[in-house]
Amino acid sequence: METELKKVRGLGAAHNGTQHFFMQRATAIANVPLTLYLLYFVIAHIGTGRDTVVASVKNPFAALALCLALISICWHMKLGLQMVIEDYVHGNGAKLACLILNIFFAFGLSGLGVFAILKMSFGV
Amino acid sequence: MLDQSRKMTQRPLSPHLQIYRPMLSTTMSILHRITGLGLVLGVAGLVWWLSAAATSDAYFALVQGFFYGWFGRLMLFGMTWALIHHMLGGFRHFLWDTGHGFDLNKVEWLVRANIIGSVVLTLALWAIAYGVRG
Numbered sequence: 326m327e328t329e330l331k332k333v334r335g336l337g338a339a340h341n342g343t344q345h346f347f348m349q350r351a352t353a354i355a356n357v358p359l360t361l362y363l364l365y366f367v368i369a370h371i372g373t374g375r376d377t378v379v380a381s382v383k384n385p386f387a388a389l390a391l392c393l394a395l396i397s398i399c400w401h402m403k404l405g406l407q408m409v410i411e412d413y414v415h416g417n418g419a420k421l422a423c424l425i426l427n428i429f430f431a432f433g434l435s436g437l438g439v440f441a442i443l444k445m446s447f448g449v
Numbered sequence: 450m451l452d453q454s455r456k457m458t459q460r461p462l463s464p465h466l467q468i469y470r471p472m473l474s475t476t477m478s479i480l481h482r483i484t485g486l487g488l489v490l491g492v493a494g495l496v497w498w499l500s501a502a503a504t505s506d507a508y509f510a511l512v513q514g515f516f517y518g519w520f521g522r523l524m525l526f527g528m529t530w531a532l533i534h535h536m537l538g539g540f541r542h543f544l545w546d547t548g549h550g551f552d553l554n555k556v557e558w559l560v561r562a563n564i565i566g567s568v569v570l571t572l573a574l575w576a577i578a579y580g581v582r583g
Contacts, residue, residue, distance in 0.1 A: 350546065353539050360532060363495070364574070367525075371582045372517050375509040378502040391499075398492055405485045438496040441503035448503075 345404055352401035359394035366391065379445045388446040395438040403431035477560040481538040484531040491528040529574060534567035 366387070370378050382388050410423045469475070494516075501512035515521045541559050544550045550559055 350543075353543075357536065357539075360536070364529075364532070367495070368574075368578045368582065371578065372513065375502055375506050375513075378509070382502075395492075395496070402485075402489055402492060405482075406489065409482065409486065434492060434496050438499050441496070441500040444503040 345407070349401065349404045352397050352404070355393070355397040356401055359390065359397055362390050363394050363398075379448075382442055382445040385446070388442050391442050392439045395435045395442075399431045399435035399438075402434075403427060406431075473564075474556050474560050477538070477563060481535060484535040484538070487531045488528065488535060490524075491532065494524070494528070526571070526575065530567060530571040533570050533574075534563065537563045537566050537570075 366381070370381065382391065406427050407424060410420060410427060414420045414423050498512050498516065501509045516525060541550070541563060544559070550556065
């Protein structure tokens, strides 16, 4: 009985190296201040009208912080969901489909959020 | 070759998760994943709220009204706890990444601090939010 070395060398369960681990930590670090700002932003706009939210997003620092928060959060979300898919979705076809949908979902959600912020920030 | 030998000898599998007694540390491990999954809903809600604000007064009033109602508040309360719990869990993982905090009594202390801290901070944040925003 022998293990074919060429099949296992460099290939973990995710068929990948430490990039996933590293980016998960990097986005986690960025998420700490960014989500704290997000919490503040949401609490500050409980029950307010639309004009108040738009006025707040007109501040370029607020718009930038919100955009960065969405990008970092969605990146972190993509990595986390990917790990869950790799653990629980068996069968190569289903796994591949889920992994691709996960990428579309993360980019779609962050893209929509960033577009909404920029529209309010630049719009008149 | 490999497939044939696997069929012939039915080797016993190693014991799986469910035979072990559930402990606080293992529960907190799965809770980190569950809060992470739950927060996906939170991000979706946030983007829904932001895109409504970018669309029209009527649409924003609808979404703002949803989150202002009892169900929306319940959802936001759950999301607040999930976010704080997941973030505190992340700090624990940062510590573990440096190779510290693996003694069993330290692990036990850390997971207790995680659960108690997340509940206390969530309640404190909502008390402040109610105090400031009403």
